[in-house]
Amino acid sequence: MKIIDCHHHYWDPRVNPHPWLTDRPMIPFRYGDYSAICRPWLPEDHARAAAGWDLVASITMEGEWSPADPLGEARWMARLAQEQGTPAAHVGQIWLDRDDCAKVLDGYATLPLTRSVRHKPRSTPRPGMGPGGLADPAYLAGVAALARTPLMFDLQCPWWHLADLARLREVAPDLPVIVNHTGLPADRSPDALVGWRAALEQAAGMGTVYLKISGLGLPGRPWRLEDNRDIIRTAIDIFGPDRAMFGSNFPVDGLCGSFDTIFSGFDAATRDYGAAERAALFHGTAARVYGLDPV
Incomplete structure (x- = not known):
């Protein structure tokens, strides 16, 4: 099976500014202690991790480079791609509610x-605690500016804020949105999963919305098929193989x-899915959505 890893990182905190990887104390993190990934993760590391898989292309995600230089990581990634042939595409950093948003968007034109770009909106720790940053007028003004460019929008927020996509659609009805990390279903209790499924169904009905099936790790336990099989299949049932894609989230999910x-x-x-459905999930959807050469 050819695969495109639709969501992973390259970073080198020895020479580039990633405060969360270098500063101490470490920040609160959904997987707990992340000291093991506070080291370089470069193309040779990713290739070594993916050994045995036919990895034909990679899409890197912004790795919280210093917000003082939002274009710096994308420039570094472009040099890496020129020198090493990877990544095939990148999702850059943006701060949609900052005064420099338009200037940064102009920079991405070069x-x-x-x-695509990502700015994680402010979120609440639990459902029912009010709207998150996706409903903020300044954030939505940045979304409207983004919609006037060729870029897409990678959205990472807990599932209980996906309803605010309706606000986004008011200012950017045609902007392609790629929901990251399966909507973050970290709470696997029955009530939470009912809410997660309803949120994904609502998001899937809002036009050009896609889903990255990734980031499914649970704190304090190893990645297990028995924990994640139903999540994977439910997500595919809702979005369909032509709007869903697989990503490793490495090195984080390592x-x-x-x-x-x-x-x-x-x-x-997905072993019982048809060949065309599996081809879409493992590489075809990512190639089409992110504009990669056919594989």
């Missing part, structure tokens, strides 16, 4: 490797399992 464990889990969870 960096064609960057196909805290939960190996690359082989995670992609073997995707493989096992």
Whole structure:
């Protein structure tokens, strides 16, 4: 099976500014202690992790480079792609509610490797605690500016804020949105999963919305198919193979399992799907959405 890893990182905190990887004390993190990933993760590391899989292309995600230089990581990634042939596309950093948003968007026009941008909106710790940053007028003004460019929008927020996509659609009805990390279903209690499924169904009905099935690790336990199979299949049922894609979230999800464990889990969870459906999930959807050469 050819695969495109639709969501992972490259970073080198020895020479580049990633405060969360270098500063101490470490920040609160959903997987707990992340000291094991506070080191360089470069193309050779990713290739080594993916050994045994036919990894034909990679899409890198912004890795919280210093917000003082929002274009710096994308420029570094473009140099990396020129020198090493990877990544095939990049999702850049943006701060939609800052005064420099338009200037940064103009900067991305000179960096064609960057196909999408991400700014994680402010979120609440639990459902029912009010709207998150996705409903903020300043944030939405940045979304409207983004919609006037060729870029897409990668959205990472807990599932209980996906309803605010309706506000986004008011200012950017045609902006392609890629929901990251399966909507973050970290709470696997029955009530939470009912809410997660309803949120994904609502998001899937809002036009050009896609889903990255990734980031499924659970704190304090290894990545296991028995924990994630139903999540994977429910997500595919809702979005369909033509709007869903698989990503490793490496090196972050390396805290939960190996690359082989995670992609073997995707493989096992979809073994009874048709060949065309599996081809879409493993590489076709990512190639089409992010404008990569056919594989």
